[in-house]
Amino acid sequence: MKLSDLLIYDKITIQGHDNPDADALASAYGLYLFFKDKGKEVRLVYGGRNRIQKSNLLLMLDLFKIPAEYINDLNTHFEGLLITADCQEGESNVTKFGYDELAIIDHHQPAPTCLANPGMAEIHSDLGSCSTLVWDLLNDEGYDVNANVRLATALYYGLMTDTGNFVEMKHPMDRDMLDYLIIDKSAVTRMVNSNISxxxxxxxxxxxxxxxxxxxxxxxxxxxxxxxxxxxxxxxxxxxxxxxxxxxxxxxxxxxxxxxxxxxxxxxxxxxxxxxxxxxxxxxxxxxxxxxxxxxxxxxxxxxxxxxxxxxxxxxxxxxxxxxxEVIYAKDYDIDVSKYKRYVKKPIVVGVVDPEEFWEKGTKITVRSLEGDMNTVIDGETYIMIGVVGEVYPIKKARLDKSYEYVDVPYECDVQYSPTIINRESGEVKELKPYIKACRSKETTYILARELDKTVKIFTTWDDQNYMLGKVHDYVAAREEDIKDIYVIVNDIFHKTYEEVK
Ligand SMILES: [Mn+2]
The missing domain is CATH 3.10.310.30 (Diaminopimelate Epimerase; Chain A, domain 1)
Incomplete structure (x- = not known):
């Protein structure tokens, strides 16, 4: 569903959940401003037992001029379209009002009680906030939230409060929004200092x-x-x-x-x-x-x-x-070779990108994928590789030249979030996809591997601070030339990448 699909309605009401929090208010406000801008008759409402009382939220309403109306008449009927934001009509924290048509914009788990038909719902439960989702929907309409610092700051505060001050963000799009927004910092400071009732x-x-x-x-x-x-x-x-x-x-x-x-x-x-x-x-x-x-x-x-x-x-x-x-510290660990089988790497096609095609040497960059952010500097030595399931990792040019050859086939990889490259100095963002070249391993690599029957955490010889997690049915592997080099290969990558040597 796109926001422009909803422009057929002249009267639009946006409802946040009862006892609205900052994210419900911010996301509803973004929708409110968009439809207002399109000349619609818009209201922003919430129900429930109480009016908003928390001091940070009252301050938020005041600072950003959010026209939230408290409705406690259960017989209220909203003519035209009702959109529930940061919640789903049919759930117990959403007061039931009347409406003619229903749409849902939310980042919680899709509820079985959800009453909207699928064509009228955008539910993305992997996002840290509903503000992120609204920001994305507004972007798709060419609506720049930074043109209104109140809205930009409200969305920022919505994401901030829903993700424990941003530390609990788990989707790259949350980070994209955070990088994008230009906010009023003093407003955020004021709200943060009246946070707890x-x-x-x-x-x-x-x-x-x-x-x-x-x-x-x-x-x-x-x-x-x-x-x-x-x-x-x-x-x-x-x-x-x-x-x-x-x-x-x-x-x-x-x-x-x-x-x-x-x-x-x-x-x-x-x-x-x-x-x-x-x-x-x-x-x-x-x-x-x-x-x-x-x-x-x-x-x-x-x-x-x-x-x-x-x-x-x-x-x-x-x-x-x-x-x-089980925790394994690779540097003090000897694998029991008798339990491992020998595998060879298949000649699979992976993608590679030369970051110098984007910006000049010395530029600090972030490569963002579904798995998280990878920070590096363009040094003429480090290339970016995109693996069989869209995973992104750095590779030195010397290693690339030695082990891979470019092949003349289109690079194809179907991933839910297309990786981007970000210039950390200018903030410029570009999609990696058009620049990805296909290459194929030209070496024969042998490994020893066994399927896991329990979960392991491996501190590898190259990183003794962060473990690699291996779950049941993933593989623990060691390079044949150096059996101290122990690491995890997840099940689907393993089967796409290796075959047993009989
Ligand atoms: Mn939320």
């Missing part, structure tokens, strides 16, 4: 004394009462400063599930990987190695772990996480 101070205080502690693995779990998502991050940051706590998992109830913040200060546990693992198959999670966030859907938890309440599930999943993860 007295009620929330109490919620955080109660949460902190009700922790569950595991002494063997030095982690704490906290199930907080419902509060703003950014309060979870504050609780988690505080817990991590305790000397006996290395890892913490903090969560609370939302209408459709549970929102999480995780923290870790030890290299053996990556906070982003931990929450992704806890939420696997029943939600999503990601972020950084020290701070991350995620979500578990109530519906899916019930479906896949029948009868489990969230506390029992998290307790069990944390226990399991530490029991089933």
């Amino acid at each position: 007295l009620d929330e101070l109490e919620i955080a205080g109660v949460a902190l004394i009700k922790y569950i502690y595991n002494a063997a693995h030095r982690y704490a779990i906290v199930h907080s009462k419902p509060c703003d998502p950014n309060i979870l991050g504050l609780i988690a940051d505080f817990l991590l400063q305790v000397d006996a706590i290395d890892i913490c998992v903090v969560f609370n109830d939302t209408p459709d599930g549970y929102k999480f913040s995780t923290r870790s200060c030890i290299k053996e546990v990556n906070a982003g990987e931990l929450i992704a693992s806890l939420a696997e198959g029943i939600g999503n999670g990601g972020g950084h190695k020290d701070k991350a966030g995620g979500f578990i859907s109530k519906e899916k938890l019930e479906e896949q772990h029948e009868g489990a309440d969230i506390d029992a599930y998290i307790g069990g999943a944390m226990n399991n996480y530490f029991l089933t993860h």
Whole structure:
């Protein structure tokens, strides 16, 4: 669905969820301004038991002139189109009003109760905020949010509060928006300094004394009462400063599930990987190695772990996480060769880009892909390689020339987010795709590998600070010439790239 598809309606109402947070207000406001600009009769509304009371949100409404109306008459009927923003009509945190037509713009999990027909919904649950989604939809319409500093700052604040001050962002588009926005910093500072209400101070205080502690693995779990998502991050940051706590998992109830913040200060546990693992198959999670966030859907938890309440599930999943993860430090580890088979690399086609085609030597660049950001400098030596599943990594020119040859076939790779290259000095962004050349390995590479029957974390000989995660059915591999060079190859890449030597 595009926003311009909705221009057939003359009367448009945008509804945020009850008890709206900064992201609901910002994303609804972006939509409000767009349709207002197109000459539509627009309203921005929310329902629920209470009017907005939190001081940062009242300040936000005032600073950015957001015309949010509180509607408590349940018989209200909105003529024309109703758009629910940062929420889905049909869910319990969305007051039911009347409407003629319905559209949905949201970044939560698609709810089974969602009433919109698919052609009238944009739901992207991998985005950090609904503000990001609205920014993207506005971009597609050629609507520049930076032309209005109030809107740009509101969207920034929406992403900021939904991702624990940006540390829990997990999609490259969130970063794209953050790089793009030109904001009023003093407005953000004012809102940040009226962030916690007295009620929330109490919620955080109660949460902190009700922790569950595991002494063997030095982690704490906290199930907080419902509060703003950014309060979870504050609780988690505080817990991590305790000397006996290395890892913490903090969560609370939302209408459709549970929102999480995780923290870790030890290299053996990556906070982003931990929450992704806890939420696997029943939600999503990601972020950084020290701070991350995620979500578990109530519906899916019930479906896949029948009868489990969230506390029992998290307790069990944390226990399991530490029991089933083996840590390997490659430099002190000898593989048991008898358990490994010999494989040879297939002559597969990968993509390569010379960054000097974009900017001159010495330019600091970021290559952004679905997997995250890779920072490097254009030095005439380092090229960018794009692997079989769209993964991006640097390769030295000497190694490229020695091991690969260019081939005259079109480079094809189907990925959900097309990798971009960003000039960190000028901010200019370009898509990598048109510049990718196909090349093929010309060496015969042999490895020893075995399929994993349990999860491993490998600290390789070239990076002893960050582990590579190998899950069940992935492969642990060692180069035949140097069997200390141990690493993980994920299952689908392994089967596309290697074949057994019989
Ligand atoms: Mn949101």
